[in-house]
Amino acid sequence: MSKALYRKYRSRTLADILGQKHVTDILTRSLAAGRIAHAYLLTGPRGVGKTSIARILAHEINQLPYDEETSHLDIIEIDAASNNGVEDVRDLREKVQIAPVSSAKKIYIIDEVHMLSKAAFNALLKTLEEPPEHAVFILATTDADKLPATIISRTQRFSLRAISPADAKAHLAFIAKEEGITISDEALEIVARRGDGSFRDSISLLDQLRSLADSKEGITKELVEESLGLAPIEHVEKLLAAYENKDIKAIVSLIDQGEHSGIQPSVLVSQLIQTVRDRIAEKPQLLPLLDQLLDVAKSSQPGLKLLTTLASHAAQKPKTAALVSAPAEVSAPVEELKKMTPAPRATASPSPESNRPVAKQPERKAAEQASPEPPKQRGPANLQALDWQAFIDYTHQNYVAIYSVLSKCGYEVDGDKLIIYTVNNFYKKKLDDAKYRVNIAMSLKAIGAGDPEIETIGTPPPPKDSTAAAVAAIMGGGEEVSVDA
DSSP, rough: OOOOOHHHHHHHHHHOOOOOOHHHHHHHHHHHHHHSSSEEEEEEEETSHHHHHHHHHHHHTOOOOOOOTTTOOTTTEETTSOSSSHHHHHHHHHTTOOSSSSOOOEEEEEETGGGGHHHHHHHHHHHSSOOOOTEEEEEEEEOGGGGOOHHHHTSEEEEEEOOOOOHHHHHHHHHHHTTTTOHHHHHHHHHHHHHHTTTTHHHHHHHHHTTBBBBBBOOOOOHHHHHHHHHHHHHHHHHHHHHHOHHHHHHHHHHHHHHHHTOOOOHHHHHHHHHHHHTTHHHHHHHHHHHHHHHHHHHHSSHHHHHHHHHHHTOOOOHHHHHHOOOOOOOOOHHHHHHHOOOOOOOOOOOTTTTTOOOOOHHHHHHHHHHHHOOOOOOOOOOGGOOOOHHHHHHHOOHHHHHHHHTEEEEEEEEEEEEOOSSSSHHHHHHHHHHHHHHHHHHHTTOOOOEEEEEEEOOOOOOOOOHHHHHHHHHTOEEEEEOOO
């Protein structure tokens, strides 16, 4: 019966452990100096070498050769998942007092130690505080946060890291060469990534694929994708391209194709998250999508959630303003409403393509007249050439953080001043931040609007026509909303 690859290629010495040099180097130096702690704690994700290090360390302490096939009376392994009661720990406390049979130390390896009950931890604590001279404890866990602080404080803790895809790929290539397994570089890349930082998982996957591979072609990218139910890389690329191009028909078609091919939506979402994550540095505009995809992954219906997430972005069109319908109780004739509303003051009008220019509020104008501000020395402005949509698009491409706020704002041009209505005070505070003001100013210069004075107002933009203003006045305030043209 052949041995599983992950067992066959398990490390035999601390020097063989891959990707954890920051831990193995310290342990090696300590052993060489004869400094043996009474308790060690190994933490980290699954499949990164915690159990291997614990076993090797136990044998090194007792100066025994490590062989996975043999056992030793003075090295005792306990699985806390199935021995987690207080009685189990009390039994351990009694036996730990017995001297080792033939070695210098009696060593207890407790795997998944976080599974112990609270009473069991309390029972173990006394032994960790005052262990017999001949006893050494090596604790291992994937979830250190569940350990009581009193336990952690009585151990030497070593945190193991997830294995990088590059290290995993190199090790898989070594094993494939040793085993005579034919595998393409692209297939190696996928297997390394699907191991998710675990050597054991990636090696087990290689072992599984070896039995499925064609004797001539070996393990190909297509075989890996088909075996794991993954979407082809090209499919993921096309879906992202359709998102960026706002091609809603292509998005719907590609998602349908994936479902018909048996690709689980959760798997497709996982692939999209990984792909977008890898490209954030070169395409920061994808950052909002990454945030949304994380929510999709938590959804009970990831297929529908993915469709709405991608398609809603594609469905965004240029918008026009329309007044929210007034309630039925507002029945005053339009002519009467017009009489109640002062005529709007003429303002400098931006280009026809500008988005949502609005008239200045009478209340704010009165306040300005009562308390005029001293003029500020600024560079020349050219707000007559302001194209608001171009401004928004520029921030989208270069400053994603302020784009997410500015895209929801309205604006008004008042001479050489640009007034931005931020809808609420939270957005106003963000745009008033010094670093974001610099980004706004640079964006305005970039689109040819010069260096105007900028004022932010933490309210929605006021209605721009007299009838709307009158309705808003009667209702105690109002705003315009955007709807598709």
